[in-house]
Amino acid sequence: MSDDPNFDISIIGEGRIPSPLKGVYFAKDKDRLIFHSCLSEVNDCLEISKPIPSFEKAGPREKIYFDPSKLKCGIVTCGGLCPGLNSVIRAIVLCLHHNYGVRTVYGFPYGYEGLTYRYGHQPVELTPALVDRIHEQGGTILGSSRGNQDISEMVDTLEQMNIGILFAIGGDGTLRGAGAIAGEIEKRGLKTSVIGIPKTIDNDISYIQRSFGFATAVSEAGRAINSAHTEAQGARNGIGLVKLMGRESGFIATFAALAYSDLNFCLIPEVPFTIEGFLKALDQRLERSRHAVIVVAEGAGQDILGDTGQRDASGNIRYQDIGIFLKDKIQAYFKQKAKEITLKYIDPSYTIRSVPADANDSAFCLLLGQNAVHAGMAGRTNMVVGFWVNEFTHVPIQLATSARKKVDPDGSVWNSVLTATGQPKEMR
Numbered sequence: 448m449s450d451d452p453n454f455d456i457s458i459i460g461e462g463r464i465p466s467p468l469k470g471v472y473f474a475k476d477k478d479r480l481i482f483h484s485c486l487s488e489v490n491d492c493l494e495i496s497k498p499i500p501s502f503e504k505a506g507p508r509e510k511i512y513f514d515p516s517k518l519k520c521g522i523v524t525c526g527g528l529c530p531g532l533n534s535v536i537r538a539i540v541l542c543l544h545h546n547y548g549v550r551t552v553y554g555f556p557y558g559y560e561g562l563t564y565r566y567g568h569q570p571v572e573l574t575p576a577l578v579d580r581i582h583e584q585g586g587t588i589l590g591s592s593r594g595n596q597d598i599s600e601m602v603d604t605l606e607q608m609n610i611g612i613l614f615a616i617g618g619d620g621t622l623r624g625a626g627a628i629a630g631e632i633e634k635r636g637l638k639t640s641v642i643g644i645p646k647t648i649d650n651d652i653s654y655i656q657r658s659f660g661f662a663t664a665v666s667e668a669g670r671a672i673n674s675a676h677t678e679a680q681g682a683r684n685g686i687g688l689v690k691l692m693g694r695e696s697g698f699i700a701t702f703a704a705l706a707y708s709d710l711n712f713c714l715i716p717e718v719p720f721t722i723e724g725f726l727k728a729l730d731q732r733l734e735r736s737r738h739a740v741i742v743v744a745e746g747a748g749q750d751i752l753g754d755t756g757q758r759d760a761s762g763n764i765r766y767q768d769i770g771i772f773l774k775d776k777i778q779a780y781f782k783q784k785a786k787e788i789t790l791k792y793i794d795p796s797y798t799i800r801s802v803p804a805d806a807n808d809s810a811f812c813l814l815l816g817q818n819a820v821h822a823g824m825a826g827r828t829n830m831v832v833g834f835w836v837n838e839f840t841h842v843p844i845q846l847a848t849s850a851r852k853k854v855d856p857d858g859s860v861w862n863s864v865l866t867a868t869g870q871p872k873e874m875r
Contacts, residue, residue, distance in 0.1 A: 452654070452849075454482070456503050456841045457629070457829040459638050462510035466824075467548055474506030474821075480838050482654075502654075505818040505832055505839035512826030513611050513640075515548040520823070521610045522573065524587040525558035525617035525624070529648045530663035531804035531812040532587040532616065537578040538816025539614055544575050546817075547824055553608070558592035558617070559624055562601035570608070582809060585801045595624070602631045605639055612640045612823035618647040619848055622831055626844040629829035642823045643831035643844055644815055648800050651696035651852045654842050655833040659815060660800070661698065663808045667799035668703045672742065675793050676709040679738040682789035686729075686739050686777065690770030690794045693744030696853045699799075700744040704864045711739045712870045714769075716746035717854045718861070724874035725773075726780045732869075733788070743769055745796065770794055814839060 466473070479501035483489050492499045520543055524532050536554070543549040553570040555561030561568045571577075571589065581588050605613060605628075615625040622643045629641040645652045650661040668691050675687025691700045697715025704713040711732050714720060732739045745766060752767040774792045781788045804812055811834075818832045818839045833842040854861055865872055 452482070452500060452846055453843065454500060454502055454846065456827055456843060459640055459826050459828050460512050462508055462512045462825050464511050464514060466507060466509055466511050467515060468507050468546055471507055473509040474504050476503070476508070478504035478506075480504055480835055480840055482835070484836065502833065502835055502840035502842065505822060505841055507821040508825040511547075511824045513824055515824075518549050518611045519551040519553070519609055520549060520612045520614065521553045521555055521562075521570070521605065521608070522589065522614045523555045523558055523561060523616065524589045524591050524646070525615065525621040526591060526593060526646065527618075527648070528586050528591065528800045529646050529660035530585065530667075530800065530802055531659040531808045532646065533578075533581040533584055534804050534809050534812035535616055535644055535646075535659065535816045536573070536588065537582050538813045539820055540573045540578045541575055542817045542820040547820065553610070554589045557590040558621075559596040559601060560592045561589070562604045563596045564600060564604060582812075583803055585803045593620070598624075598627045598631050601628055602635065602637070605632070606635070606637060610639060612642060614642050614644060614819055614823070616644045616646050618645070619652060619851065621646070622652070622844050623848050625831075626829060626848065629844070632828075640823045640826060640828040642819045642827065643847070644819050645831055645833070645847070648699070649693055649696050650698040652831075652847055653850050653852045654847055655831070655835070655852075657811070657834045659808055659812045660804065661702075661808075662811075663802060663805045664692070664699055664799045665702045665706055666805055667802055668699060668795065669707045671793045671795040671798075672703060672707045672709060672740065675791060676740050678789075678791040679740050683737055684733050684781075684786065684788040685737070686733075686741065686788055686790040688741045688743070688770065688774055688777070688790060688792045690743050690745060690768075690792075690796065692796050692800065694746040694766065695851050697744040697747065698854060700742050700747075701854050701860060701864055703742055704868055705860075708867045709740050710742050710868050711736075712741040713864050713868055714741070714743040714747040715854055716744055716749070718856050719750060720748065720874040722748075722751055722776055724871075726776065728871050728874050729777065730780075730784075730786075733786075741773070743773060745769060748772070
């Protein structure tokens with residue numbers, strides 16, 4: 448994270464219209480939430496007369512910028528699927544319609560492609576009736592896509608359709624795109640707000656402690672882990688190997704290890720290992736207990752596998768398959784030692800991201816969607832709705848995309864994983 452982060456939120460204009468919301472608590476613009484949770488860090492700022500870093504608090508404002516009777520809004524969902532996408536769409540539409548009286552909300556199909564006229568995708572008018580039960584379905588009713596689109600073309604579409612607020616639901620790449628759209632809007636002098644809603648199953652967006660879909664993904668991963676454990680226990684020297692999502696950040700694997708303490712090894716991108724060190728530790732585990740369960744994040748061990756030299760439509764490096772690599776190495780190692788094993792490999796990667804949100808995530812999605820609407824109606828722009836110390840916040844898009852959040856190998860969470868699994872701190 449940045450040493451000197453800028454938490455200032457852009458505003459397209461002062462709110463002068465009384466909010467139509469009744470009987471609610473209105474957040475004040477001066478309400479701030481402290482970034483630092485450690486008192487010593489706060490004291491360090493005070494000692495040098497440095498302002499204490501803080502987030503603007505999310506929530507409805509007493510005065511809003513947009514006239515609901517004239518406002519048109521748009522929604523895009525981009526990148527990979529994630530539990531809760533439909534729940535967020537539904538929350539935005541219902542809050543705009545029922546709470547603010549906004550009658551025109553468009554969904555742009557297939558992510559940013561829907562804002563680019565050459566693809567020919569027609570916007571979908573989102574009504575309360577249309578979104579009524581979509582939260583019970585996985586995926587997104589709008590579809591999604593990856594890859595960069597022409598910023599100027601997308602802003603042309605927003606301008607031609609007279610869109611006042613664009614809600615962009617997506618991860619790091621989507622938010623960067625939203626920031627670029629906001630920049631082009633500002634350059635043209637338009638009064639259009641761009642609000643991001645963080646969507647990443649890996650929970651890896653900086654300055655945001657929780658993103659929707661993560662809790663559901665960990666729960667779904669538990670099914671695969673339980674199956675792997677059952678298979679491993681059912682055979683002498685049984686090994687259950689599960690590959691989970693997590694390209695650069697191993698939060699799903701990490702929290703699955705904590706939630707389902709049947710694991711004996713948790714391998715994540717943030718903690719390097721050698722194949723020799725891992726196989727030695729696995730052999731020792733089998734000698735002690737006659738079975739083992741391994742969870743590996745997809746981005747783990749890529750320094751061992753090497754760069755493929757290929758990238759996907761979003762510009763992400765195409766990784767080699769660490770799951771298949773480990774399976775082959777484990778089998779070859781014990782064959783060479785003439786030690787009989789039974790290995791079951793399970794890859795639930797796409798299963799855990801395509802299910803509907805669980806109750807916990809559904810409630811979180813509702814709150815995210817509502818706070819996104821409140822921010823947009825109040826004239827905020829070029830920001831993403833965050834979550835910090837159990838409060839919803841406004842985070843500048845540039846700050847949220849400044850670095851990828853990762854598991855701290857020296858932190859308390861990873862230390863708890865080592866305690867739960869019993870694996871060596873280093874496998875070199």
